[in-house]
Amino acid sequence: MITFEETGLSPEVLKAINELGYVNPTPIQERTIPELKDGTNDVVALAQTGTGKTAAFGLPIIESVECKNKKVQVLVLCPTRELALQITKDLVAYSKYIQGLYVTAVYGGADIGKQIRELKKGSQIVVGTPGRVNDLCKRGVLQLGGLRYLVLDEADEMLNMGFKDELDSIISNTPDDRQSLLFSATMPKEIENMSNRYLTNPVEIKVGKQNAGAVTVDHIYYMVHARDRYLALKRIADINPDIFGIVFCRTRHETKEVAEKLIGDGYNADALHGDLSQAQRDQVMHRFRSRHLQILVATDVAARGIDVNDLSHVINYNLPDDIEAYTHRSGRTGRAGKTGTSVAIIHTKENSKIREIERISGIKFKREMIPSGDEICTRQLFHLVDRVEKVDINHEQIEGFVPQIIEKLSDFDREELIKRFVSVEFNRFIAYYEGAKDLNVYKKDLDKDKSSGRRGNGKYSRLYINVGKAHGMTAQRLMGIVNENTDRNKVSFGKIEILRNFSFFEVDESGYKPVISALKGVNFEGEKLHVEVATAKPPKRKQRGKFDNKRDGRRSR
Incomplete structure (x- = not known):
């Protein structure tokens, strides 16, 4: 294992990182720093969350900045404002002893006028979200003609959030001779296409097994009926009195609901989601980082960029729809050689998802029983x-x-x-x-479910629901919503069709009426659900301008 002194970094940078306690580079840093210091090739780096990617590109890049030149020389693009702020904070710390180097963060949800004034003063490094960067480029405020380095951080997540058009627009304003660096935790086909589109003959750096979970993290799951999920969460918190962790929920609505319940029940908790203003987000994160909060309830998107050490637990209140996202979540604990615990609360139909995560990531889950009173x-x-x-x-x-x-x-x-x-x-x-019930699901319960006519009489009713792909609906989410709101956990599904603006799904014809009744008015990503027996043509929908505005707002973060 080498030290940072052996990487050839300048005395100014070494002094700054020594004060931060950096001694030995992580594997991604050890391989990336020499490549950027000595080479001019584009780079694709694949490494998991929490492996030190910011220092991997930041340390060599800040050394190459021409401080007398006030034009933008480095642009770092990332998916969320939280991550933009974290990267900016790190780069400022690394360049503490480099005179005349300035870093500016630009992101949605904050005063654009203030950001414009910062840029006009002169910054060599700009860190931002695609929506705000694209806006500033179109206004002519952010000039990229002198750009030397383009960094695409969390590239997979930027694509997942629908930033492709903004990325295309931004990169069209950059010089062809720039050096481009793409960092991603996964390498799906879309990232490969992105690499082919934006980079030229890149050097590929892979650290660790893709999608692999950290070896310092214990992975456990509890199985409960869907209706008991929140009670299970409370018991997990109670059996771990010193818990300091993040609870991941699937939607903003669920995040707010779970956090409000925890606060109402006396737990030291708060929520982080896309509906908060920047000032509110900053306040929540300050309380969490200073450990005045024990439990932070968040969505995957809102949690991007959270860099908090010594988390004891990551709790999956719902498993993510994208199985690869599980490794992002679990990687937030068990860092810097310390141990952590990743918990999944699953219902009776999610056994296969646990097996799939094990297959893809190579980790092994251990089932534990929800503790008794x-x-x-x-x-x-x-x-x-x-x-x-x-x-x-x-x-x-x-x-x-x-x-x-x-x-x-x-x-x-x-x-x-x-x-x-x-x-x-x-x-x-x-x-x-006193007298608390057993929340665990046992094999006899599963066998009872199977033998109690789970597939009904083999006949299905076809139902229409007023949300589709444009709203973030998937087949897995649809089944989860139905199961959790019917409070029956015995709904038998047939064919499911997720279309753009609406969907169709089949349920056992003997139980379709409770499904329609239970989902009436339920909120899903800002839309009130409406379900009815499918007709030859779907019901005429109202204009979706309101929802589109919400999507635009989400993309500007």
């Missing part, structure tokens, strides 16, 4: 005892109150005093979990 109470009791044992006593402040306290409690013996002090915090757990 007695187990949780025992854990919380001894956690409280440990806190009392290790608490720092401020003798100077408390000494004057001791005589009065002793006098007031003089009627109680030692054992009674211990019981009373412990009960102050512990009674609520005893009361809540």
Whole structure:
């Protein structure tokens, strides 16, 4: 293992990263830094989240910036404002001792006027989201004629978020002799096409197995009925009193709902999603980074760019629709050689998804049982005892109150005093979990589901639903929504057709009425669901301008 001194970085950069505690480069840094310092080839680098990609491209690039030239020489494109801010923060830290180098972040959801003023002052490095960068280019504010480096970070996610047109527009304004760097966690066909379109004979750097989970992360899953998912989440939090982690939800609506429930139930939690203003996002992230929050509930998109160390848990409240995204989530814990736990809460129809993640990523899940009320109470009791044992006593402040306290409690013996002090915090757990039901699904339950006519009589009713691909609907999400809202978990599906603006799906004809009733008015990505028995022609839909605006807003982040 080499040190950073052996990579040939300048004394100014080495001084800055030494202060940050950097000693040995990660594998992606060890291979990328020499390539960028000594070569002029375009680069495609494949590495997982949390492997140090920002330093891999940032350290050699800031050394090559001509500080006397105030024109934009480096453009870093990334999918979200959170990631743009994190990259900017890192680049500023790396260039601490390089005089005259300026980095500016530009992203949607913030005052564009302020960003324009920053750019006009002169910045050699610009970090931004495609929507805002494209806007500034069209306004003529962001001039890319002198660009030397183009970095596409989290390229797979930028494509997933629909930024292809913006990328095409931005890159058309850059010089042909630029050096282009593409960083991605996965290499699907779309990324390969992107590489062919934007890069010239790139050097490919692969670190680790693609889609592989980190070896320092334990992967476990709990199986419950869909209706018990939130109760299971609470028990996971309660059995881990010192939890510091992220709960991943599928939609903004679900994120807000879960966070509100946790806060209402007394947990130290908050939400991060696309509906928050930048000031609100900054406030939530400040509280989380400073550990004033134990649980952050977030969507995949909102969590992009979150760089918080020492997460104990990542909890998949729902498994992601894109199986590869699981490794992105789980990679946020177990970093820097430390261990972490990735938890999946699944319902009875998601066993196959667990197997698929195992096949693609090479990891192995362990099934664990949702803890009982007695187990949780025992854990919380001894956690409280440990806190009392290790608490720092401020003798100077408390000494004057001791005589009065002793006098007031003089009627109680030692054992009674211990019981009373412990009960102050512990009674609520005893009361809540008294008679708590077993949330686990057992093999006999699965067998009962299968033998209870899960496939009905083999006849299906074809139903219409007013959302499709344009709304983010997939077959998996449709089945999940139906199962969770019917509270039956025994819906038998036939053929499912996901079209652009609406969809059709078949359910056992004996149970279609409860499905229609249960989904009526349910919110899905800002659309109120409407389900009815399919006719020859789908019902006439209203203009979708409102939804389109939402999509545009989402893309500008």
